[in-house]
Amino acid sequence: MVATKGFHTQTRSLLSMEEITDHLYTSVDSSDDAIISKTLTGTVTSWNKGAEALFGYTADEMLGNSILLLMPPERLSEESFILDLISAGEKVDHFDTIRLRKDGSRIPVSVTISPIKDTRGKIVGVSKIARDISDRVKLQITERQFAAIINSSDDAIVGKTLSGVIQSWNQGAERMFGYSAEEMIGWTIYVLLPDDRKDEETQILAKLARGERIDHFETVRVRKDGRLIDVSVSISPILDKTGRVVGASKIARDISLKKQIEKQLQLTASVFSNTNEGIVIADADGVIVEVNPSFLHISGYDRAxxxxxxxxxxxxxxxxxxxxxRVRQALNDTGTFQGEVWSRRKDGSAYASLLTINSIKNAIDRVEKYVALIADITPLRAKQEEIEHLAHFDALTDLPNRILLADRLSQAMGLAIRHAQSLAVLYLDLDHFKEINDKYGHDTGDKLLIAVSNRMREAMRSVDTLSRIGGDEFVAVLINVGTPVECVQLAERILLACSQPVEVDGIVLQVSASIGVTMYPQDQADPEQLIRHADRALYEAKQAGRNRIHLFDLALEQEMTQRTLQLGQIEHAFVAGELALYYQPKVNMRSGLVFGAEALLRWLHPERGVVAPGEFLPIIEHHALECKIGYWVIEQGLSQLNAWQQAGLTISVSVNVSANLLQMSDFVNRLSELLAKYPAVQPQSLELEILENSALQDLNRIVSVIRACQQLGVCFSVDDFGTGYSSLTYLRRLPAETLKIDQSFVRDILLDRDDLAIVQGVIALAQAFHRKVIAEGVETIEIGEVLLDLGCDLAQGYGIARPMPAALLPNWVRHWTPHPCWRGRQ
Incomplete structure (x- = not known):
């Protein structure tokens, strides 16, 4: 018996072992490739004609001899290497090498080598297929590949003897006829024939015995369940090495659908005008010759x-x-196509349809017509999409449910490994939600859940996933999280979103949240375990007092503890009044006018002295402190403006604002309130500076906020311009009055031609778009001269004045005069 999974060959008494051997010998010997088997020690045990033709040795010369006869001296080590792989159960695919022919000539070959196993799975030998790759014109399918192809086919592929006894039966045959291979091998093919078709097999076997092929013979067969099916059968004789017909291979294709369509077409004359399906008839060139009313209704076209x-x-x-x-290929190959397609109506809208196309042939087998049946399944598709959506999304919040979460988490883990990135799993629970539910009822609780869910979703990046897994519990998957600190910052944004008050039916409700976090692949776990670990961390967060974040991993928790400590120190500094504003003058180098000052935040640390903002502002990013300090800076700037105006000093003050502060939903209202607090201060005296990169994050939102603030009279400038790669379109749309050239370009304009070109370009852009331009980082007289020559009169920098406490600025303004080289420049 020879058996390959899914494709079975079994002999009965009707075939002798010699005949079976002949079958196998014919298959192997007819190959143009050299097919060789050998022992694990390299002794040749089989040698086909392809091997004789390829290497020049006859089978008698090679059987029993070592395979090393074919090895050039420098290739002898290959054999031991290959045998090691085979002994380990591995396969060598398409190994290109050099072998020796009998006449001593060398020949390049591609070798595929596989282990031969006995019935217990023990490796007992080696099978080798060698192909002459000098011209690479033929490709030999290996037995394993052949078996896989046969079993992947939807067609029934059957092997039988000349007496009709079935020898092989693939999975396509099992599906088509309902019989397993075990049931059919050894039985005759007659079991599949209806009573009125028994004589067909006799005629078929007679033709096969004469060596004739039978192509695409349409007939009827019986399934195991008794149902009749239409099939198209192609049968080829199997010859032994002497050319004698010893059996047949049969391919049967279920054409029941094709037959049904043919019958329907026969009724077309009567049902053409009444069917709900659209019908389109085209000639052999695909030109439409007829359509039915239903098609016109579906597509919206007129017949003309x-x-x-x-x-x-x-x-x-x-x-x-x-x-x-692919559609055309299917029509060419099979004469039919069926599938779901999208088409365009006359009004341009798209609709889904189930399309079946059949080719109609004439007596000489030439296509005359194509008939297409179109069933509009747009409503069905919409319903299916709705059902699929309900299966993967929470009905209340429309967030992904557990099923979709598991899929997205698995995909995210795979991406993290492939791209050497980290992801975070957050398990979130709303604090005291049950009390609200019990007090106000489930309807109110549901509305609160929806509102909080929307806020969390808005606080997250679009690439991340937020899932509701039940009650007031949520799981978030954050991808491409660079560091634990970044992870905590993203979690704090979610925490902040949850803590905002929510008005439900006139009731103002407020909840907090606790979050447990774990990171992958630092936490080497599967998806379910990652969620459990995050849940465990959530428990620790609640135990620690709620409204906080807890990291599952100890190392990450240490980083979080450090950041929490730093945040505490900064918050203490804020409350204790250790934060202060220093002011750096902004001047017109040509006229000598001091027209403004930039407010720069400093931490007056009792031990470390004056701490620059770069050391502590990044820590509070995305934390509630960021907005608290941001509003405080604006108010301090307005207060100082008020004091200076009362003292007779009229200048403007510019304040840096972060993108997060600018995009707060109540920013414009808060700014309006602060301006109203200082009515003596002209709003145009306050200038808000935004980083170019911040402006590019959400341009539409930023532009909307800027315009609303400008309605209040406040001015805007774009800080660090030139570092954000903004396009001309962005610059045109951004309604800021001033561009500030980043100091990284200004400092080196005397040394770096590229920086000089950038500065020159920014000045030209500002002039072209009618914007003011001011240069930062002016540290020398010479830099100022170059800027003046380029047309930039406004500047600030250490070459003019360092940032100073507010009390020192009025005296500096009174005594400052521009350098004579600047003032006298034309």
Missing amino acids: DVIGKTPELFRSSRHDPEFIA
Whole structure:
């Protein structure tokens, strides 16, 4: 018996072992490739004609001899290497090497080598297929590949003897006829024939005995359940090495659907005008010759619109040219196509349909017509999409549910490994939600859940996933999280979103949240375990007092503890009044006018002295402190403006604002309130500076906020311009009055031609778009001269004045005069 999984060959008494051997010998010997088997020690045990032709040795010369006869001296080590792999159960695929022919000539070959196993799975030998790759014109399919192809086919592929006894039966045959291979091997093919078709097999076997092929013979067969099916059968004789017919291979294709369509077409004359399906008939060139009323109704076209046109008229952009090519190939190969397609109506809208196309052939087997049946399944598709959505999303919040969460988490883990990135799993629970539910009822609780869910979703990045897994519990998957600190910052944004008051039916409700976090692949766990670990961390967060974040991993928790400590120190400094504003003058180098000052935050640390903002502002990013300090800076700037105006000093003050502060939903209202607090201060005296990169994050939102603030009279400038790679379109849309050239370009304009070109370009852009331009980082007289020559009069920097406490600025303004080289410059 020879058996391959899914494709079975079994002998009965009707075939002798010699005949079976002949079958196998014929298959192997007819190959153009050299097919060789050998022992694990390299002794040749089989040698086909392909081997004789390739290497020049006869089978008698090679059987029993060592395979090393074929090895050039420098290739002898290959054999031991290959045998080691085979002994380990591995396969060598398409190994290109050099072998020796009998005449001593060398020949390049591609070798595929596989282990031979006995029935217990023990490796007992080696099978080798060698191909002459000098011209690479033929490709030999190995037995394993052949078996896989056979079993992947939807067609029934059957081997039988000349007496009709079944020898092989693939999985396609099992599906088509309902019989397993075990049931059919050894039985005759007659079991599949209806009573009125028994004589067919006799005629078929007679033709096969004469060596004739039978192609695409349409007939009827019986399934195991008694049901009749239409099949198209192609049968080829199997010859032994002497050319004698010893059996047949049969391929049967279920054409029941094709037959049904043919019967339907026979009734077309009577049902053409009444069917709900659209019908389109085209000639052999694809030109439409007829359509039915249903098609006109579905597509919205008039008959005159489509007659004489091709189906290209209806093609939707959802299908690329490759899809159309596959449809045409199917029609060429089988004469039919069936599948779901998207088409375009006359009004341009797309609709889904189940499309069946059949080719109609004439007596000489030439295509005369194509008939397409179109069933509009747009409502069905919409319903299916709705059902699929309900299966993967929470009905209340429309967030992904557990099923979709598991899928997205698995995908995210795979991406993290492939791209050497980290991801975070957050398990979140709303604190005291049960009390609200019990007090106000489930309807109110549900509305609160929806509102909080929306806020959390808005606080997260679009690439991340937020899932509701039940009650007031949520799981978030944050991808491409660079560091634990970044992870905590993202979690704090979610925490802040949860803590905002929510008005539900006139009731103002407020909840907090606790979050447990774990990171992958630092936490080497599967998806379910990652969620459990985050849940465990959530428990620790609640135990620690709620409204906080807890990291599952100890190392990450240490980083979080450090950041929490730093945040505590900064918050203490804020409350204790250790934060102060220093002011750096902004001047007109040509006229000598001091027209403004930039407010710069400093931490007057009792031990470390004056701490620059770069050392502590990044720590509070995305934390509630960021907005608290941001509003405080604006108010301090307005207060100082008020004091200076009362003292007779009229200048403007510019304040840096972060993108997060600018995009707060109540920013414009808070700014309006602060301006109202200082009515003596002209709003145009306050200038808000935003980083170019911040402006590019959400341009539409930023522009909307800027315009609202400008309605209050406040001015805007773009800080560090030139570092954000903004396009001209962004610059045109951004309604800031001033561009500030980043000091990194200004400092080196005397030394770096590229920096000089950038500065020159920014000045030209500002002039072209009618914006003021000011240069930062002016540290020398010479830099100022270059800027003046380029047309930039406004500047600030250490070459003019260092940032100073507010009390020192008025005296500096009174005594400052520009350098004579600047003032006298034309």
